[in-house]
């Protein structure tokens with residue numbers, strides 16, 4: 001009787017957590033050495049509805065680094081800060097079909113889209129162009145408004161990536177020689193490494209996702225964080241490119257705009273419906289959280305949430 005008095009959605013999330021806890025496939029990312037220290041057992045699922053209700057199951061208060069889930073927010077921030085024309089003059093919006101760390105640019109020598117590293121570094125460059133040395137804090141504060149609380153940085157993960165991030169540095173210099181980044185490549189990369197090391201929880205990610213799903217209004221704080229225009233464009237590139245070289249399969253099977261990060265997070269935002277945040281550090285070969293994908297698959301099929309199956 002007690003169990004059945006729980007809200008059905010919470011019962012469903014509990015069942016997901018129990019069903020997928022035995023799933024031990026995948027590997028914790030360790031190409032950034034500090035990320036290798038994550039506890040592979042951690043597993044948290046949080047779901048935020050647009051009336052500001054936040055459901056949490058498992059390790060939803062464990063902090064981890066946002067990594068590539070920062071990309072949609074910094075893209076949206078760049079759109080509102082510099083204007084769409086400036087952003088679109090240097091970053092494309094086509095899926096690349098390439099892994100997240102691909103060094104390949106498009107035929108115009110621009111990044112394919114803002115969801116892969118090249119495009120995200122270009123976005124950090126645009127924010128740097130507008131804000132100079134205040135760029136990182138400008139980003140951190142904006143992400144905090146999406147989460148509804150001030151966010152910190154994991155300095156050890158930041159230092160670890162900065163020390164080993166030669167591939168991203170190579171991308172940065174390639175962007176400069178193609179005039180995507182104006183100058184100050186080293187500073188822009190530090191902004192990018194720091195933004196990737198911002199600490200979040202699965203709960204934060206759910207609220208951030210729900211803010212995307214709610215046309216930019218944080219459903220917990222009520223704040224309009226960025227323009228509805230920037231948010232809809234951001235959801236568009238999440239739909240086409242948010243899951244890297246799994247993006248096509250993802251939108252076909254699950255049908256919810258999403259973004260993953262190598263820290264083990266997945267953010268999924270279903271417009272006008274909900275935001276989901278999951279955390280489980282073991283990743284598949286694309287760099288997507290194995291358990292997180294299972295949770296999204298189960299959520300989409302159980303509640304029939306595919307975005308192209310609506311009436």
Ligand code: GLN
Nearest residue numbers: 067068100117196261262
């Ligand atoms: N900071 C990471 C990198 O640039 C982010 C990658 C990711 O989360 N997919 O390699």
